[in-house]
Structures are given as structure tokens and as C-alpha cells.
Amino acid sequence: MLILVLNSGSSSIKYQVREVPDPGGPTGGGIVTEGLIDRIGDATPGPEAVADHAEALDRIGAAVSEVLGGRELDAVGHRVVHGGERFSEPVLINNEITRSIERLNPLAPLHNPANVLGIRAITGKWPHLPQVAVFDTAFHRTLPEHAWRYAVPDRLYSRYGIRRYGFHGTSLGYVSTRAAMLLDIEPEDFDAVIAHLGNGASVTAVKGGASIDTSMGFTPLEGLVMGTRSGDIDPSILIFLLRQGMDADGLDELLNSDSGLKGLAGNNDMRSVVEAADGGAQAARTALAVASYRLAKYIGGYHVAVGGARALVFTAGIGENSWQFRELVVDRLSALGIRLDPDANRARSKEPRIISTADSPVAVLVVPTDEERAIADATAAVVGSR
Ligand code: ADP
DSSP: OEEEEEEEOSSOEEEEEEEOSSTTSSSOOEEEEEEEEOOBTOOOOSTTOBOSHHHHHHHHHHHHHHHHTTOOOOEEEEEESOOTTTOOSOEEOOHHHHHHHHHTGGGSTTTHHHHHHHHHHHHHHOTTSOEEEEETTGGGGGOOHHHHOOSSOHHHHHHHOOSOOOOOHHHHHHHHHHHHHHHTOOGGGOOEEEEEESSSEEEEEEETTEEEEESOOSSTTSSSOOSSOOOSOOTHHHHHHHHTTOOHHHHHHHHHHSOHHHHHHSOOOHHHHHHHHHTTOHHHHHHHHHHHHHHHHHHHHHHHHTTSOSEEEEEHHHHHHOHHHHHHHHHTTGGGTOOBOHHHHHOOOSSOEEOBOTTOSSEEEEOOOOHHHHHHHHHHHHHHTO
16 A cells, blocks of 8 residues: 655644555555655745645645656555544544544644644545544553543543643554564563653653553653753742743743753754763753653663563664763663663664663663654554455
């Protein structure tokens, strides 16, 4: 099947066309073409200007048709960030499903509205093409209540849906299957801690192949130190700043866009922060220390939560590429006996691999993620089972 995978943001759409030969099967998933349309809605006139998501999809449609020649797409798979409590599996989209995703907009104001624009633009352009929504929250449907509840009055949950949801699920599902295969463990016996470290970063406790705790919560702001997000802070800081005269938009920007590595070191790119720290910049060293300490603390907690992890898995931009950051984190885990093989940790490879010593009680793995492939496979499976 030929699947167009769309990852729509508020001002950009990333796309890939994937060939999925065997729906749900372990093989296949080649990239046929891919691209990015950005600056959607940017007022600057010029040949690159794209008015809205519908125009962006016209461009994507034209680029894709050129590559495909006479071949037709079979379906579109959308990465949808927030599925709330209703969506725990990928679903075939119809008008009612689109409206339900739209009703979740307040829970993911940066992402879900863009997903809905993408879905409606496809419906307008190719009304007969099946569309599937694949939710980033779905992998965490197995969180037990003691992990998803905040210790606040129940009305916050019953009235507003305030609870922990967790994100990065598409990546986590893919990576945990791959990691279990690499270690020759049945997926349902796989107990692990998985660190997805990109611009957004989260860590997840996986027991028997299922998520039992994760560091992101009601929104992707909770948990680890990220590129521009603070992760965990004392909520009283918000109350204090409100009383100092800051408003909701200001707080949102402060914690989502100006904090994390950027707030501590002035740069949200891990490569630049590592370089600056190597060059002696104290602020960059502090940023790496805060970020690696926070992650190590979560890993220790989740190791206990899963009853002793068989594996610690690193994935996404930083997890796959920054041997320096992996070393900083694992150095803090010596109380668990976990040790890296320094050569294996520094080796460059795009393959899933083990980077710990043979006697490390927990295997440390690097497993490249491929969210588009996971979305294409899930989409093909839903469409194939209609
Ligand atoms: P997103 O969440 O946007 O998908 P990515 O998974 O692409 O993010 O990760 C982006 C992060 O990965 C950035 O902090 C970037 O510095 C880091 N990164 C990418 N390549 C490397 C590399 N070769 N070495 C170190 N860090 C890297």
C-alpha cells in the first residue's frame, strides 16, 4: 500500500510517502518521497508564501503526484498529538472522529488544531481517500490510575480531563518492539526504560511491553529538561509569577519556549550546548548537569517501577546521536551497576545496537526511531482490516 504520512504543525506540514507491502507485518516501510512545507500563514509575500494548510496540501499533492507518476495513494495517516481518553488505538477518520479530535483542542492547543486543518484539507481535496488518525497518547492507555492521577480534587479530572496522558507514543511503540527484538525478548516480557530525547523529551517505564509510567503529563511540558521546555518545576512558581503581574500567555511562552536548555545555556540545540561545555562555558555545563541529573533520577525511579528493567533504551535526535549526553546520564547510574562500553557508545551507526558492557545488569541500547514508518504501518493495518 502507498501511504501518505502527515505530521501537521501550526505553521508546517512534514510529509512522507511510504510503501507498506505487508500491513502490520514486520517487513517493508520504504520511503518513496518526503518533504516539508513550512512558513504556512507567513505574511511575507513571495513564491514560497503558503496561505494555509489547504494550499500546503495542494503543493504536497503536486509534488507527490510527480514522484508517483500514475500510481495512486491508498490512504493518509495523520500523526495526532492528543487522543484524550477516548482514542487508545489508531482510527479510521470520519466527520464525527474529526469533530472529536477538534473537541480535544484545549488539551493540545499547539498541535490538535493543525491536525484537524490537515484532515479537513485532505477531505476537501481527496474526499474518497481513507484517512487514519494515529495518536501520540495511545501507547499510554495502559497507565495505571496511580500513575495518571494528580493529587488534586477529582473535579479537575471530571470537569476538565486534568490527568496525566503522556506523549511520544508512536515512537515508543516502534522503539520498544525493535529493542525487544534486538535482545531476543518476547514483547510481552519486555521490561525497560525508554528515553525519547528530541527537542521534546520524555522517559517511559515499560512493563511487559506496556507503558506503566511516563514523564510527560497533562501536556508535553512535564518531566525532563527539554530543548525549550522547563519540565518539572514547583507549580508555586507560576502562582508567584502571576502575582508579579505575568499573564497566562507570558507563562506559557516562558515555560514552553524560553526554558530548558535554551533557558539555561542560551541554546536549544544539544550539539551547540555540548560544544560550548567542551569549550568551558559554565552555563552550558550547568545545563547538561541539570538535564542529565533529571533524566537519571527518572530512570532510577522507573527501574524500580518496572521491577528491574532489562534494558535502558535511548532514541530520537539526542538519544541516537549524542554519545556525550548518554555518557553523562549513564555515569549517574553506577549505583545500579549499569556501565557503558565507551567504544560502542561513541561508534556512529544508524542501526539498533547495544552500547553497554557485557556484564552490565541492564543492557543499554540505542534504537533509532521512525515515527513515519510506525504511522504508515498502523494506517495500512486499519485500512486493510476494513
Ligand atoms: P524533534 O523533537 O523536533 O523531532 P529530534 O528528534 O530531531 O527533535 O532531536 C533534536 C535534537 O537532537 C536537538 O537537540 C539536536 O541538537 C539533537 N541532535 C541531532 N543530531 C545530533 C548529533 N549528531 N549530535 C548531538 N545531538 C544531535
